[in-house]
Amino acid sequence: GQNIDQPTEMTATEGAIVQINCTYQTSGFNGLFWYQQHAGEAPTFLSYNVLDGLEEKGRFSSFLSRSKGYSYLLLKELQMKDSASYLCAVKNAGNNRKLIWGLGTSLAVNP
Amino acid sequence: DTAVSQTPKYLVTQMGNDKSIKCEQNLGHDTMYWYKQDSKKFLKIMFSYNNKELIINETVPNRFSPKSPDKAHLNLHINSLELGDSAVYFCASSQGDRSWEQYFGPGTRLTVT
Numbered sequence: 001g002q003n004i005d006q007p008t009e010m011t012a013t014e015g016a017i018v019q020i021n022c023t024y025q026t027s028g029f030n031g032l033f034w035y036q037q038h039a040g041e042a043p044t045f046l047s048y049n050v051l052d053g054l055e056e057k058g059r060f061s062s063f064l065s066r067s068k069g070y071s072y073l074l075l076k077e078l079q080m081k082d083s084a085s086y087l088c089a090v091k092n093a094g095n096n097r098k099l100i101w102g103l104g105t106s107l108a109v110n111p
Numbered sequence: 112d113t114a115v116s117q118t119p120k121y122l123v124t125q126m127g128n129d130k131s132i133k134c135e136q137n138l139g140h141d142t143m144y145w146y147k148q149d150s151k152k153f154l155k156i157m158f159s160y161n162n163k164e165l166i167i168n169e170t171v172p173n174r175f176s177p178k179s180p181d182k183a184h185l186n187l188h189i190n191s192l193e194l195g196d197s198a199v200y201f202c203a204s205s206q207g208d209r210s211w212e213q214y215f216g217p218g219t220r221l222t223v224t
Contacts, residue, residue, distance in 0.1 A: 033211045042201055042215035043154070085152060091211055098167050099211065101154045 002026045004102035006088050011108045012078055020073045020086050020105045028093030034062055034073045035087040037104065043087055047073070075107075083109045114138070115216035117202050123222045124192055131188045132219045134202030142166075142210065143185040144203040145177060148218075154201070160185055192223045 004024045012018040024032065031050040035043040049055055049064035049071060061074040075082055088102040115136040124130055136143065144167070145157040159167035160179040174190040185202060202216040 031211050037152075042217055043213075044215070045212050048211050087154065089211075098156055098159070099213070101156075104152050104154075106152075 002100050004088055006102045006105045009106045014078055014109055014111050016078050017076050022071045022088035024069050024090050026090050030091045030093045032064055032071045033089045037085045078109050080109050115204055115214050117216040117219050121220050125224055128192050129190045132200055134185045136183055136204040140204035140206040141182055142205045145187050146201040148199045194223050197223045
């Protein structure tokens, strides 16, 4: 089967660092992606990992370990505007352009 | 503005009615998608078209029928609406093999009463 697991909710403090984990079991693997979705808005693309290791983009970093079926999204210097849902998605091998989505982690940043 | 747009933004209708949602993208992308996001926030792919050809057709009731008149437009028609169809429907687009980088429209919140 295909499954993506993320924590449902997380809470953190403004200025802190938070790590959102994602584990996956899929038939084939061709990349893992993180999206951010603010309440009432559309998801927006954050990051893409296809090789093992850490990808850094400003305050956000994403890590992938293919052998462990594991990824995390690291958010540094948290700001109130980072309060949102963070969706992990995986692309199967193949050309059908289909992403398998997790349920998302709702992050609340408190002052 | 370059973007993915959807109309209408809100749609309230009664059970049994037929309704359509329209989507347009001016990003020059060749692939478009329809997603359904329910109250539990699960984002489920419904359909995808690449250059007007249907490439993803998930297990969706045949009351839902997509139509892509050209690669910039993807519409969704829903017949005989049911209470369980209430959700937010997102249109998205991507280019070529970069299917991981999907650009989403603002969503259409459908409420069936």
